[in-house]
Amino acid sequence: MTSNDQPGEAAYKVLARELRQAILRRRFADGVRLPTEAELAAEHGVSRQTVRRAFQDLVADGLVHRVPGRGTFAAPREGQYLRQFGSIEDLMGLSLDTSLEVLRPLRRLVNVEAASRLRLDSDTVYTVVFRRLHEGNPFCHTAVHLHPAAGSALADVRTLATPGATSDATIIGLLDDRLPAPIAEAEQSITAAAADAPLAEALGCPPAAPLLRVDRTYLTTDGQPVELAVTHFLPEQYSYRIKLKRGLG
Numbered sequence: 001m002t003s004n005d006q007p008g009e010a011a012y013k014v015l016a017r018e019l020r021q022a023i024l025r026r027r028f029a030d031g032v033r034l035p036t037e038a039e040l041a042a043e044h045g046v047s048r049q050t051v052r053r054a055f056q057d058l059v060a061d062g063l064v065h066r067v068p069g070r071g072t073f074a075a076p077r078e079g080q081y082l083r084q085f086g087s088i089e090d091l092m093g094l095s096l097d098t099s100l101e102v103l104r105p106l107r108r109l110v111n112v113e114a115a116s117r118l119r120l121d122s123d124t125v126y127t128v129v130f131r132r133l134h135e136g137n138p139f140c141h142t143a144v145h146l147h148p149a150a151g152s153a154l155a156d157v158r159t160l161a162t163p164g165a166t167s168d169a170t171i172i173g174l175l176d177d178r179l180p181a182p183i184a185e186a187e188q189s190i191t192a193a194a195a196d197a198p199l200a201e202a203l204g205c206p207p208a209a210p211l212l213r214v215d216r217t218y219l220t221t222d223g224q225p226v227e228l229a230v231t232h233f234l235p236e237q238y239s240y241r242i243k244l245k246r247g248l249g
Contacts, residue, residue, distance in 0.1 A: 011046050012053035018044075019054060021221035023063050024182045028074040034064065036071060098139055100167045103202060104129035106151065106160040114145035117217060118225045125228075126151020128160050128171070131202045134237070138203045142231040144171050150226040153178035171227060172218055181220035183227075188216045199232055210235060 106128040126146040
């Protein structure tokens with residue numbers, strides 16, 4: 001196991017994280033067979049049951065698929081981020097047919113709440129505010145707060161530094177090429193909110209109109225929060241679906 005292990009963390013979670021990182025770093029290309037349960041058990045000093053439980057997590061994340069009698073294989077990753085986020089595939093897919101329009105360019109500022117949620121020692125984050133358009137119509141408004149290292153990594157992206165600039169990029173897509181560890185998971189909460197004046201103007205809705213607020217914190221494979229995205233959606237433009245499965249055992 002690695003130095004990223006957390007005290008008291010279940011062995012299968014540690015192994016799943018290490019395998020997830022290896023897959024996301026493309027150690028196993030699409031369709032390549034992973035080591036067998038016996039091989040991984042011997043390499044990591046764990047039981048085959050631990051390996052089996054780790055594989056179950058990776059299957060649930062959509063990172064691998066298992067073929068009886070043949071083994072466990074890395075899943076195809078045509079849609080790179082769709083494959084990394086498991087149960088939020090539909091959310092990530094929304095960015096594929098929308099464009100980003102910068103409302104407030106990326107800048108370094110003090111935001112105590114965002115810094116706390118990103119588990120920073122200081123109060124400084126990098127923030128960029130934009131809206132997404134679908135076929136020219138406002139779809140959502142997002143404020144992205146970044147870990148200083150992540151913000152610095154995007155400092156050379158001219159689109160994010162220019163008010164009114166548009167792009168089909170996503171922040172996590174830009175970060176994926178620049179961070180030492182890739183984004184692997186997200187923590188999410190969903191609440192209702194009323195549109196204040198800036199939100200109403202950006203989304204073209206009446207003030208105090210009901211909006212869906214989605215707060216999402218993205219973490220890298222080593223467990224580091226690097227991005228907090230606070231997004232407000234027009235409810236008539238957005239629906240949220242999640243698949244729930246009964247636990248094993």
